[in-house]
Structures are given as structure tokens and as C-alpha cells.
Amino acid sequence: MRNFKEKLTSFMYGRYGIDQLYYASFVAFFIVTIFNTIIGSSFLNFLVWVILIWMIFRTLSRNIYKRRMENEKFxxxxxxxxxxxxxxxxxxxxxxxxxxxxxxxxxTVLRLPRKSGKHTVKCPTCKQEFKVRVML
Ligand SMILES: [Zn+2]
Known part of the structure; x- marks a missing residue:
């Protein structure tokens, strides 16, 4: 008798699993679900299912290369x-x-000490000077 965890491990063997895009989809799923409890749109209800099925499909997919490419794009x-x-x-x-x-x-974004008035700043990246005005 194998326990559940072992069964799950062998089931997931060679499958893609979870990545950043999975977490992002989960957040999107969560936000749309909450939003839809307020407005109750049938389209959003459909969208929630699409996201959910897509998440499960990606997790169980054996095409690891393609899923990895999707995540990189994201x-x-x-x-x-x-x-x-x-x-x-x-x-x-x-x-x-x-x-x-x-x-x-x-x-380049420079972090300058807050001193009010006009200053000449020398950029540490390109060594060029420019004027900065700090109001308060
Ligand atoms: Zn510069």
C-alpha cells in the first residue's frame, strides 16, 4: 500500500508543476472571483473557469518546454x-x-538627498551634469 504523497509524486513525475505564472493566474482567479460576487456577470463566471482549467492544464502538462516558455514570456x-x-x-x-x-x-533614476532649491547633479552612471529643482 502506497500512501497518498507517494501516489501524488509518481503522478506528477514528468509533469510541469507550479511556476510564477501559476501564482499570477491564481491571484487573477481570486480577484475575478471576488469581483464577480459583487457584479455577478456570466462572462466573468466563464472566465474564472477558463483560468482554473488553464492552471490545472499547465500544472499537469507534460510539455515542459512549452510551459517554461510561457512562464518566461510572462x-x-x-x-x-x-x-x-x-x-x-x-x-x-x-x-x-x-x-x-x-x-x-x-x-537612470538617481536618489538625491532632500535639499530644497536648485542643484547641479552629476550622474554617477554617465558622468554628465544636469540641474535639479527640489521644491520642498
Ligand atoms: Zn546619466
């Missing part, structure tokens, strides 16, 4: 969004002590 879209989000969180957290300005020459 990460290429998701990573810049995540980076932008964490920068914005940092901006808010350090609002009292620092200002963030983009270098007009190389587009």
Missing part, C-alpha cells in the same frame, strides 16, 4: 512592472529624506 512582462512598483514604494517610504530624479541623459 516574467519578461512582469519584471519591469515589479521593478517600477518597488521603486514607487521606496519613493513613498523615503519621501521625507530623499527625492528620486531621472537623469535626462541616460534615464
Amino acid at each position: 516574467m519578461r512582462i512582469w519584471n519591469p512592472i515589479k521593478a517600477k512598483g518597488s521603486l514607487n514604494i521606496r519613493r513613498i517610504k523615503e519621501m521625507k529624506t530623499h527625492r528620486f530624479r531621472r537623469c535626462p541623459h541616460c534615464k
